[in-house]
Every structure is written in C-alpha cells, then in structure tokens.
Amino acid sequence: MENLKNLIRKIFMPSINSQYEFTLPIKSESDSDIENVENVGNIEKIFSNIASNLEYVKVQYKTLLNSDIVVREFLLNARNKKFKAFILFIDGMVNSALINDNILTPLMLRNRANTFEGTQNFIDYDQKTNNAIVRKIKKFDIKDYINTCLLPQNSVQIISDFSEVFDGVNSGNCVLFVDGLASAFDIEVKGFKQRGVESPNNEIVIRGAQQAFNESIRVNTSLVRRLVNNENLIIENIPVGNISKTKCAVCYINNIVNDNLVAEVKYRLNNINVDYVLSSGQLEQLIEDNGNYSVPELIATERPDRVAGYLLEGRVAIIVNGNPYVLIAPAIMLDFLSSPEDANLKYQYSNLLKFIRILALFLTLFLPALYIAITSFHQELIPTELLFAIVSSRESVPFPIIIELLIMEISFELIREGGLRIPSAIGPTIGIVGALILGQAAVEASIVSPILIIIVSITGLASFAIPDFSLSFHCRIVRFVYTFLGYLCGFLGIAMGFFIHLFILSSIESFGVAYLSPYIPFEEKYKKGLFVTPIWKREKRPDFLDAKKGKKQPNISMKWKYTK
Template sequence: MNSFKEKLKGLFLYEPTQNYEFVLSENNAADADKDVSTNFLPDRDISSSLDKNYDYLKVQYNSLINSDIIFRPFVINIFGKNYNALLLGIDGMISSQLVNNFLLRPLMETNSNANKTQYTKNGIEFKKIKKTNVEDYIFDKLMPQNVVKKFTKFSEISKSVNSGDCALFVDSLSIAFVIDVKGFESRGIDTPKNEIVVRGSQEAFVEKLRTNTSILRRLINSSELIIENSSVGTVSKTSVAVCYMKNIANSSLVEEVKYRLNNIDVDYIVSSGNVEQLIQDNSEVAFPQLISTERPDKAVNHLLEGRVVIIVNGSPYCLIAPGVFIDFLSSPEDLNLKHQYANLLKIIRFIATFISLFLPGIYVAIMNYHTELVPTALLFTIAASRNSVPFPVIFEILLMEVSFELIREAGLRIPTPIGPTIGIIGALVLGEAAVSANIVSPVLIIIVALTGICSFAIPDFSLNFTFRIYKFLYIFLGYIAGLFGIAIGIFVQITLLCNLRSFGASYLAPYAPLTNLNTSISYFISPIWKRETRGDFLNTKRPKEQPHFSRKWLTWKDKK
C-alpha cells in the first residue's frame, strides 16, 4: 500500500531534480598575473634548533596529510652526550634495509668511548678526551655510505629527499646530512622498442637518469666524458643531465645547452619531449631540431662526434643537440653496416622520403594540369578507372589520406594484440569498399598506400609527423597551381630550412652551406677508414677523428 502511495506521489507530485554537479571555478585575471613563486614556502637556511627544523619540514611536506613522508626522531649519543636527531625520507623511495642497517644502527649505538685515550704516567691513570666536532664525527665515523652530502638550505635538501635520498638533522647543527639510500623500483634495461636494428646494441635507455648515465659511462670509458646535472621545473625539479666530451665538444655549444636548460621557467616537465620544445631554436617550424633517441649507442656515437646529450629523469629518450636534417633521415643501423649496404638503404630511404612528401601532391598536379607527363596508355587506364568516380581528384585524395591517417591513429590507440589487425582490415576493407562504391579510383588507392608505406621508412618519428603535415600542403599547392605550386612550396621550404639553425648549426649542414662532405656526418657515408674528420658545422675541439692511415696493419703499398 505504501509503495503504491509512493508511486502515485512520484507520478503527480513535483520533486526538484537533484543532479550532482561539480564545477571548477575559472581563474580570474588577478590570479593569472600572480607570481608562481608565491605558492611555495619561502626557502630558508637550516636552523641549529632541531625543533624549528622539524616544524618547517612538517609544513613543507604537509606531514598531516601526506602519507608517505617518514619523520624518524631519535637520539645520537656521542661522548656520553645525547643529541636529538631527525631522519627524513619518503616511503617507497628509500631502501628500508639500507636505512635500518647502515644508517640508524651506527647512529643509535652508543659512541661514548670512541674518542677517549687512556695512558698511565707515574702510576697514575689518565683519560684524555679529544675535543671533536660533532658534525665531523658523524660524517667521518657514523656514516658508512659512499655518498653523503652536507646542505645548509631546505630547498637543496627537499630536492634530494624527493629523489630518494634521506636527510639527517641533528640538534645544534645548522647543516643537514643527505645520504644516498635510494631504493625505489624501476624498469630494468630492456631492448629498444622503436629504434630496432639488426646488427647493433640491443639495450635501450630507461627512465632512471643514473642508469642512463651509467650506460654512457660504460660505453665511452673515458674520463673526458662529462655529465653535469641540473634541474628543470619549479615544482617538479626534474633532474636533467648534460653529457658531453670535454676534449671534443665545442665549449660554446655546451654553454649554450646549459644556458637554455638553466633558463627554463616552468612549473614542471615530465619528459624529454617537454624539454625539447622548450629549448629548440624555432618553435614555429614543424621540423625536429633535436635528435631524440632511446638507443645508448646512437647517443654515444653523437657524443663522440662532438654533440651534447641531454638526459631527462623519467624519460627513456635522450635528446641530442644540435640536430641537422640528415640526422633525421639516418638510422642507427647505418653505422653498423658496410658503407655500400648503408648507402643503398639511404638511397631507398631518400626515395621513400620524396614519395611520402610529394607523391600525393604530384598526382593531383599531374591529373589537373600536366596529364601529358603520363604515358598515353597509362593515361587511358587512369581515365577509365576515374570515369565512374563522381568526385574531383582533390576530394578523392583528401578523403583517402584522411582515412589513412585515421586508421594509423586508431591502430596506435587500440590494444596491441588487435592493433595490426585493425590496420590491415581498415586499409583493405575501406580501400576495397571505396573502390567498389566508386568513391575513389584504384590508382588513387595505390598512391595513398605507397605514400603511407614510404612514410614508415622515415626513421625519425618526429620527421614522419612533419612530412605528414607538409604532404597536405603539397596536395593543396598541386591543386592550385600544379607543378608550379609544388615548385614554389619546395623553394620556400628549402629557404626556410636554410635559415633554420639548431644550436648554432645550420639545419641543412653539411650541404648548405657546403662544407667538407668526407666526414663522419654526411648523408651518404664513405668507408669507415675514410671518415677522418668530424662534421665541420660542429666546430669541435678535435676536428680529426682518425689519422689518414687508420688501418696501420696495411703495408705502405696498400695504403697508396
């Protein structure tokens, strides 16, 4: 009866609808102009009073709401005197085993007799207590770790603690010890996922900065390799390592890289892609201006050429500066192969690049303006196949190109096991259906498919994107003015590329301006023993890479 009443009420009585609604209020103009630094606790020097330091840290780390911050107060006994101490660390970032066994245990053991000497003189026993500095005593005798730093500012301490170290504060000391007890989990070194080679190293960079720098150290094995650390991001304080060969890299280049990195004022960066966008010379140009690689061997090769490698913590891709156009058309495989094989691949890649960029545009241009270029027999075939298609060539090609881009994007986003299937099905079914429905001509399917295949032959991911964008531009130019339009596009593009610089190096180096091509950096490579010099455009400290006769085992007659 009650339920019937309720239903009746629901039918006839008005009840206001109550939707759950959450709206974030927008920033007002005054907030937008506010200095970003006002949101942070002002930096302070460490006080000699442990309580004050503790209070500051509680506020800084929001200890009431933060669940993973560890504050461990304890007492250190030195020469019979007790000192209050505080250990700060982040759960999950530090190794509990290291902290318990090798930090807390030595510190908490009584150290009363450590500094006493006993001797007897004239039958009287003397005890001499050496006056010792507490700070030095802790540093020298109570910390068995290899990396211990002393800091006086809270900002320096928080940076280290956030990256997995722990900090020790001792009452009466106005410094804090930062001890390396990192113990967080990270991915192990794996094979490269996107830059696969047949005859090369099979290890790739990982997310952990120190692991990456250690790989470089291991491969280069020279004390001239410098790895300088800095941090980027006001909030994230992401560690960034600048690596270069001190005796090879141009000092101005190294300084410029460091200058740009140190003058980035952003709240956070999360990957090397962010850094790339923040330090590149020209953001308006779609062409990549820094090489991005997951391969340590490629990074090492560039380091030894005299370039600078930038490793960002948390990113398995490092950046290499400067990057010139031919770098993006080169594969890491090239240097592992004999020059004949590598050059063959480079020719194929060059053709693929040309096709992926220009073929759709040229097709539109020829079909609209220059049909005489097509052999008569072929022209008849094309005309016959287009006979039943009601759309102009431009519509056809845009339709298919956009469809292809959709398939490509969808293939990337869907789960890996079904990704390739969708790609194949999408391409085959869509293409076949479009031809059967007389929406597009079969020739056009070949053009679009060929363009797509060729675009996959471009070794660099960013350059591939660039060409995908410019391909549409050339389609448009081919449509409005045929080969004349394409010529204009090429001319403007080459001019702009000639004007583009990457960290002071001309983007089209070593071809424009023309310099020595018989170096280790040119598109077509010479035999390895002939690559005597480093790229002119890098202006390195050691221009010579190897002597004129590098194969000293050859007889004099052979050398001639």
C-alpha cells in the same frame, strides 16, 4: 639571398621582443662563461634547535595529510652522549634496509656508536721534513664524528639550508637532523622501483647493441659512461622547472666538444622559466631555435650507443630524468635520415638503405601532389593507354580528385592513429585488416578509384621508411600543402612550394648550425655527408661542429696492412 632569409625569419620566426613588453639580454659572442640564473629569494637556513627543525619540516610537508612522509625521531649515541635526532624520508622512494643497517643501527646502538672513546689519533705529515706525525683530536666535533665514524653509507653530504633538504628528500634521499647542529646530513639511500634496461622499442637493429635507456637518469648516465670509457666525459646536472625541478644531465666530452656549444646549451637550460618539465619532448620545445615550424631540430634517441657516437663526434646530449629518450644537439636534416643500423653495416649496404630513405622522403612529400598535378594539368605526360585506364576508373567516382584524395588520406591517417592507440597485441592486425576492407569497400562503392588506392598506399609505406618519427610527422603535414598546390597550379604550384620550403629550411639553425649543412651553405670542404664513407676513411669529425679535435683517426687507420 640574405635579404630573403631575413624576410623568411621575420614571417616564420617572429621576434620575442616584438610580441612582449620586455627585452631579452643580448649575450656577447666573446662571453664564453655562463652566468647561472639563481633564485635569490629568502633561503631558510637550518636551525640549531631540533624542535624548530622538526616543526618546520612537518609544516612544509604537511605530515598530517601526507601519508608517505616519514619522520622518525630517536636518540643518537655518540661518545657516551645522547643527542635528540630525527630522519626524514619519503616511503616508497628509499631502500628501507639501507636506512636500518647504515643509519639507524650505527647511530642508535651503543656498542657501535661508542667504539671510539677518548682522544683520537690520526696521521699528519710535517711540511718541511715530510715525516709522519701522530696528532690527537682533543676537541669533540659531533658533526665530523657522525660523518666520519657513524654513517657507513657511501654518499653523505652536509647541507645547511632547507631548500637542499627538500631537494634531497624529494629525490629519494634520507636527511638526518641532530640537535645542536645548524646543518643536516643528506644521505643517499634511493630505492624506488624502476624499469630495467630493456631492448629498444622503436630504434631496432639487427646487428648492434640491444640496450635502451629507461626512466632513471642515473641508469642512463651509467649506460653512456660504459660506452664512453674516458675521464673527459662530463655530466653536469641542471634542474629545470620551478616546481618540478626535473634533473637534466648535460653530457659532453670536454676535450672534443666546442665550448661555445656547451655554453649555449647550459644557457638555454638555465633560462627556462616554467613550473614543470616532465619529458624530453617538452624540453625540446623549450630550447629549440624555432618552435613555429614542424621540422625537428634536436635528435631524440633511446639508444646509448647512438648517444655515445654523437658525443664522440663533438655534440651535446641532454638526459631528462623520468624519460627514456635523450636529446642530441645540434642536429641537421641528414641526421634524421640516418638509422642506428648504418654504423654496423658495410658502407655499400648503408648507402643503399639511405638512398631508399631519401626516395621514400620524396615519395611521401610529392607523390599525391604529382598525381593530382599530372591528371589535372599535364595529361600529356601520361602514356595514352595509362591515361585511358585512369579516366575509365574514375568514370563512376562522383567526387573531384582532390576530395577523393583527401578521403583516402584522412582514412589512412585514422587507421594509423587507431592502430597506435589500441592494445599492441591487436593493433597491427586492425591496421592491416582495416586498410584492406576499407580500400576494397571504397572502390566497390565508387567512392575512390583503384589507382588512388595505390597512390595512397605507396605514400603511406614511404612515410614508414623514414627513420625518425618527428621528420615523418613533418612530411605528413607538408604533404597536404603540396597536394593543394598541385591541385591549384599543377607543377608550377609544386615548384613554388618546394622553393619556399627549401628557403625556410635553409634559414633554420640548430644551436648555431645551419639545418641543411653541409650543403647549404655549401663549402668545398664539405665533401662527405649525404652518403656513408668506408670506416677507414672517416678521418675527420663533421666540420660544422667545429670540434676541438677535428681529426678522429689518422689517414692510415689499418696499420696492419702496412706493417708486414
């Protein structure tokens, strides 16, 4: 079995070392820390001369060409002294009212800038007696004075090189330069327009939260924090992309998640060497274990409550700035057959719906292939009356059954794709009307048989019942493979294809977790997973996650039943 898995890995997962003329460093399993890969090129430090700083930022931002780059020069009043200063920001990405009220006004107006005259007093404590001591500031420090007295904005950072200046300005901050200081003030004044928190478009539930992520990373992290109300929730920012520097937030609960999983996620993000990453879909392809196979290896969701549930299980979430879909790692195949509604329904309802989804999965994969195999090779399995009906319906059809099926499958895919691309107001109508008219016309023109219309329709409806869009795409692709195998070899070809498909899936891993967990590899402790158990019996977190806290609730969770 292990040799067969290795063979499949060599065929479908070629080694990078064998394709390119370089070797990848092998990370030891004992290493739990991540070595941050940084660009150690020449980092330009901020000059103490304001004229040099002004000239440098104008050259870098090409202010003669860029109409939205704003450089505002002014005189800063502090302690009866005037200093040359300027602020740098991008118009349209900042809140102008905050700049006027919390930056320019306190820095330029004398009545506010000179409130603190002479020496300043502050309270210190004696280390031996712990008694309060009043000390005086005799030395005037313009940097500390501006930071502590003249900038009432809530978030101000002192930075020392131009790379930090550009990162701050490009993200919507305002940077203040003062003459004589070899550092600058990065002031958060973001104010660009963004879409509000709306209802989910795809993951719709009847009972449950009606909130979805939007394109702002900070709004998305706040939605997660509102649900996971715990100080152990860690959100780390990792920029991805040499040019775009897209912010990616790695979210996990520190006292639950496995440290090796967090280390692996951060290792992959830190070792992405591309110019830009603009969406979670692009990032998913860059960090998944095997991109040569169409099966999804990370969960993509637009629901904060679903992300919170996975975090509490012991998984890691990756939020990409500018994209409303959050990635969850690791993922197993059963995750893509689960719906957000399952968490809100009784386990009997959830199990019924999950059974329907599993049935839909097999129908969309095998129904066309089984129809071709039975009608071409195994007619003895069909009742006589039904066999005569099928034969009579195909008497006037001039095409072989495989061509007939391909015509209808491709037509159905065209209708589905066209319904997605045209305006949403008429998309569903065009899809329904187009399918009815096309099917009726095809039967009347003797291009296809009526029974085939039924087969293709059931297959299409079954693909809609699969909750995850990526898994549905995978099934649509693999269905054509099974169809050709059924046409060539009948049941034998379908069985061979199924076992090859199963072996490939069993060889895939998602961040070290077997894709077909908890059944392949099977262990006795994996007794739950396919169907939903009652909520009072969900004592343990999934074993394949190897979380720090394996138990999430006691055996008796409803204490009220036993305390009376």
